[in-house]
Amino acid sequence: MKQESPSPERSDRWERNIYKIMRARLQSKGTSSAKRVMKRLAGKEKRLMKDVNHCISKAIVKFAVENNVSVIGFEDLTGIRTQTEHKIPKKHKYHHSSWAFRQLQSFVEYKAKLAGIITEYVDPAFTSQTCFRCNHISRNNRNDLKFHCEICGYETNADLNAANNIEHRTRDFRYTLESQGCQSITHTREMI
Numbered sequence: 001m002k003q004e005s006p007s008p009e010r011s012d013r014w015e016r017n018i019y020k021i022m023r024a025r026l027q028s029k030g031t032s033s034a035k036r037v038m039k040r041l042a043g044k045e046k047r048l049m050k051d052v053n054h055c056i057s058k059a060i061v062k063f064a065v066e067n068n069v070s071v072i073g074f075e076d077l078t079g080i081r082t083q084t085e086h087k088i089p090k091k092h093k094y095h096h097s098s099w100a101f102r103q104l105q106s107f108v109e110y111k112a113k114l115a116g117i118i119t120e121y122v123d124p125a126f127t128s129q130t131c132f133r134c135n136h137i138s139r140n141n142r143n144d145l146k147f148h149c150e151i152c153g154y155e156t157n158a159d160l161n162a163a164n165n166i167e168h169r170t171r172d173f174r175y176t177l178e179s180q181g182c183q184s185i186t187h188t189r190e191m192i
């Protein structure tokens with residue numbers, strides 16, 4: 001049976017939640033056949049996410065090429081994990097520390113490099129609490145998926161606000177590169 005590739009638009013969170021629910025059910029059963037099914041599911045999930053990540057990374061790099069983007073910014077999740085993990089709400093924790101996101105980053109980095117685009121990892125500290133419009137930082141600005149600045153009243157999707165802040169920090173890096181006369185085609189992250 002021919003399986004269709006998931007489109008980049010499809011939410012990986014949604015897909016993974018299905019696996020999460022199935023895993024929890026099987027775990028509560030605890031039988032050996034349940035364990036076998038769990039193992040099979042893990043493999044399926046891995047393949048699905050790889051497929052999704054290939055689609056998304058392809059779309060990201062395509063967008064970057066079409067819009068002459070020289071640097072793609074990601075939040076650097078490596079250093080802050082241990083200090084912040086306990087602060088991440090439980091329902092976001094699974095998504096936040098997932099290997100799938102790291103895989104997406106590595107796929108983008110690889111494809112971007114082939115297109116002569118640099119991938120930069122920026123400090124994600126307070127990106128979700130900072131107002132993109134007025135820079136006010138407060139925990140109260142964020143309420144789950146909604147962002148509402150308590151000072152200037154700016155309202156948007158919380159992920160979009162954080163992404164804009166990451167883009168802003170990436171822009172600082174891009175300006176530094178450009179001021180040094182660097183061309184993305186000839187410089188990779190390792191060379192900087």
Ligand SMILES: [Zn+2]
Nearest residue numbers: 131134149152
């Ligand atoms: Zn504001």
